Amino acid sequence: MLEIIIQHAIQRRRLVLVVVALLSFLGLWNFSRLPIDAVPDITNVQVMINTEAPGYTPLEVEQRVTYPIETTLAGLPGLEYTRSVSRYGLSQVTAIFSDDTDVYFARQLVSERLSGARSDLPMGLQPEMGPIATGLGEIFMFTVDAEPGAVDAQGNSITPTDLRSVHDWIIRPQLLRVPGVVEVNPIGGYKREILVALDPGKLLAAGISQQQIVEAVEANNQNRGVGFVEQNGSQWLLRVPGQVVSLEALSNTLVTAEDGSRLRLKDVATVEEGLELRSGAATQNGREVVMSTVFMLVGENSRTVASAVGEKLEEIKAGLPEGITATAVYDRTGLVEKTLETVQKNLLEGALLVIVILFLLLGNVRAALLTAAVIPIAMLMTITGMVHARVSANLMSLGALDFGLLVDGAIIIVENCLRRLSQAKGAGSSPSQKERLVIVFTATKEVMRPALFGVFIITAVYLPIFSLSGVEGKMFHPMALTVIIALASAMLLSVTFVPACVALLFRNGVEEKENRAMIGLRNGYQRLVKKAVDLRMVVVSLAVFVVLGSIFMASRLGSEFVPNLDEGDIAMHALRIPGTSLGQAISMQRTLEEKIRKMPEVERVFAKIGTADVATDAVPPSVADNFIILKPRDQWPDPGKSKAQVVEDLSAIVDTVPGSRYEFLQPIQMRFNELLAGVRAELAIKVFGDDFKQLEAVGKQIESVVSEIDGAADIQMEQVTGLPVLTITPKESVLSSYGLDKSTLQSQLSIALGGEVAGRFYEGDRRADIVVRLAEKYRTDMEGLGYLPIQVPGFGSIPLRELASIDLVDGFNQVNRENGKRRVVVTANVRGRDLGSFVEEIREAINETVQVPAGYWVEYGGTYEKLQSASQRLTLVVPLTLLMIVALLYFALGSIKDSLVIFTGVPLALTGGVLLLFLRDIPFSISAAVGFIALSGIAILNGLVMVSFIRELMHEGVTLDDAIIEGAVTRLRPIITTALVASLGFVPMALNTGIGSEVQRPLATVVIGGIISSTLLTLFVLPALYRLVNGKAAQQINNKGV
DSSP states (O other), X not given: OHHHHHHHHHHTHHHHHHHHHHHHHHHHHHHTTOOBOSSOOOOOEXXXXXXXXXXXXXXXXXXXXXXXXXXXHTTOTTEEEEEEEEETTEEEEEEEEOTTXXXXXXXXXXXXXXXXXXXXXXXXXXXXXXXXXXXXXXXXXXXXXXXXXXXXXXXXXXXXXXXXXXXXXXXXXXXXXXXXXXXXXXXXXXXXXXXEEEOHHHHHHHTOOHHXXXXXXXXXXXXXXXXXXXXXXXXXXXXXXXXXXXXXXXXXXXEEOTTSOEEEHHHXXXXXXXXXXXXXXXXXXXXXXXXXXXXXXXXXXXXXXXXXXXXXXXXXXXXXXXXXXXXXEEEHHHHHHHHHHHHHHHHHHHHHHHHHHHHHHHOOHHHHHHHHHHHHHHHHHHHHHHHHTTOOBOXXXXXXXXXXXXXXXXXXXXXXXXXXXXXXXXXXXXXXXXXXXXXXXXXXXXHHHHHHHHHHHHHHHTGGGGGOOHHHHHHHHHHHHHHHHHHHHHHHHHHTHHHHHHHHHOOXXXXXXXXXXXXXXXXXXXXXXXXXXXXXXXXXXXXXXXXXXXXXXXXXXXXXXXXXXXXXXXXXXXXXXXXXXXXXXXHHHHHHHHHHHTSTXXXXXXXXXXXXXXXXXXXXXXXXXXXXXXXXXXXXXXXXXXXXHHHHHHHHHHTTSTTEEEEEEOHHHHHHHHHHHSSSSSEEEEEEESOXXXXXXXXXXXXXXXXXXXXXXXXXXOOOEEEEEEEEEEOHHHHHHHTOOHHHHHHHHIIIIIOEEEEEEXXXXXXEEEEEEEOHHHHTOTTGGGGOEEEETTTEEEEHHHHEXXXXXEEXXXXXXXXXXXXXXXXXXXXXXXXXXXXXXXXXXXXXXXXXXXXXXXXXXXXXXXXXXXXXXXXXXXXXXXXXXXXXXXXHHSOHHHHHHHHTHHHHHHHHHHHHHHHTTXXXXXXXXXXXXXXHHHHHHHHHHHHXXXXXXXXXXXXXXXXXXXXXXXXXXXXXXXXXXXXXXXXXXXXXXXXXXXXXXXXXHHHHHHHHHHHHIIIIIHHHHHHHHHGGGGGSOOTTOO
């Protein structure tokens, strides 16, 4: 079959070139359609359910809202696990489904179950599903701010309410129309609210209750249609307008007192533009602003969507009211562009190095150009494949592409064709065209099987990566798929395009001109390989010793899941004392931002405090997410300063601000960790059980153990208690003497202190809630609260203190659950060491010192969990793949002995990889594991080419010793060429320091080190081992050939 393909390619060489040109143009067209991103989309299939439960404590929310919802979701098809957080007034349940579940199908299932669960929830509570996005979908953030000294049309200063109105009614509706945007989630400012501020003294004097005020507003603020009549052939619609059109009209609403007297609303309350009771705020550079996060729909391309949002925001800015401006503060496009630069630089420099080596070693310009041409053509074909496989171009998918590997097959074929054509010319007259085509066909056929088998084996070793599932699968599948598409394209070009071009380009015969360095190298190698064969026992023993040494060295390497991508920015999680008010948090945030801005590396700092409109982050006002955007490095006083040092300096500055604890991460890394384990740190130690006191005791023990481990940073145990709660406990005996039920008391206090929406106020397409509650000075007067008049039917007004006791107690802060079980979490980040050894040390220390009671257990989550699951899977699948490779070699050679000799290339290739990782102090990671997987294929390719040639010579009657020496010396040039191009293709990747380079560095380091050791093996150990294994018995090799 192969021979027919090669023959047709040579005979119809011009047609082959036309087809290749068409494929190249197709690749160029597809390049414009190729989605580009910084990292693969590792989003899991999750559905978030938020339920607002005003006034409920965390324990009540858990008992009455969270638990019923979790129970309802149990048993859904594809549901892997649930996790939840119950906070004061809010329940958030996150359901995570298996990766093969369609997100829309998952939402449909959840929606169906929720409709059945509503009967189990307290009256009036409505569970709502979150946006069809995840934390990684936060691709764009912008602020809405007033310019210094700006005033509105009436000459008043622009207020936070004005900023929020501009966002909600001008900016948000337009951004939601951008394709790929699923939610625009604001935080900060105040939603416009019309406040009916009650005066308790006036209410008492008039004998009017809060409920009567609410009913009066509701009864006097509606338009009604009252049917239609037919008149003179026309239809007249009948309506009775009753909607209030101004605050003055609202303040004139009539209220009937108990004695039947009529009062106006303004007699007992003030109608004004109020400030909502908000749960979140935003600051930038020490000023309060409105901030909004744009969420991308699951499965969309972040670069495309973020870019479109940025352009749309610029358009919107032109139409904003004077004095108000919108500014992009975080744009994922910036990171994508920087990582793209890194990948482009690596690939271009790698390609150039490969081309230079081809020119130097092949000794023929046309041959070098032909081999180099395989790179761009194969790359264009790969792009077409990526577009059809829906793989985006990112750090991971392009991270294992080595142009050296792509041209391996082409080098072997071109080098053999040159050698054969040169021999034909040296034998006398130049061969005729027909003879030349036969020579090209024969030369290609000679090395085709080993070359193709080698490339096929390199492709096969990537198969274990497809066994990875979950997050690790989503990260590394695109990489394996891209490499396989690229190698398949290169393989196809090697059997069609390369022989066709050799037949076209080398018409006048070839004189092989080797450079002096190559001739000197060959002569030196011939002497050394003879010695290696003579001292074969010593050489093989030395190789075994080196392999054993590398195994020991590998056990000393640290381990991590994947190296952290340096995003260029810092995310700082600030945790303040539970119960910190929003006003206090904003004040602390201003102090913090002023200090951070003094750092010369910082461009700007902005923060989200508390919960946004859509509660994607269910956090109280005591928690703030700070985003610290750094200047470009060339603007730093010391451009050589490391990011770790910047974080240390930042930590020293913020630690001077009292009342807070901090965690330092990066924007995407923070969300990445959150997707993995529901926590933002790199390591989560989860303690499961029932009793909170017991959980807290175990958690505190673990926290003290972790704090003593070297490399631990940002150690936190989530605070279970400490939320100040003012409890107004009804005195049952007093209530019964007045004939007052608890519900009436609760209802009056709810309106007075929390407020009740009594209707809507409309202006054009804008609307605002009309809220009835006490004026702020009375609402926040805790000393006067006991004297708040409570309307008791038949008894007039009674002070609250007579009807209830008022106590300030410490309540639960929040309740976290996972898979229906309560848990507390101790989180930590790792600095200055690898994650694997860090966790092992913690695990040992916890097992030795922490007593976990019966019925309680400890689990380790975060990126460590993913490292473990990926390692376990690869430990199972990689040996199976290696067995498959031995089987393939046996299929190629027909000899188990020779197959095993070639297979010894794998352990010796790994020694170089391990040594270079050790020397560069890079821990073992899944990226490095992929490097080792690629290496095993490259090592086998070189061994296969040499052993095939030795067997061919023996088949021709050459003695074993002569065949080994001649085969080794003849294959020196292609082996060195393939080794150099494969390793040099990775050199830019190993040395680059650009954004994103840290993810690719372990892989490149492993391949370079491994290729060096593998080449030494192939050139010296393999001939010695072949002689040792075959001995005299191999003098008469079987006639199977190669």
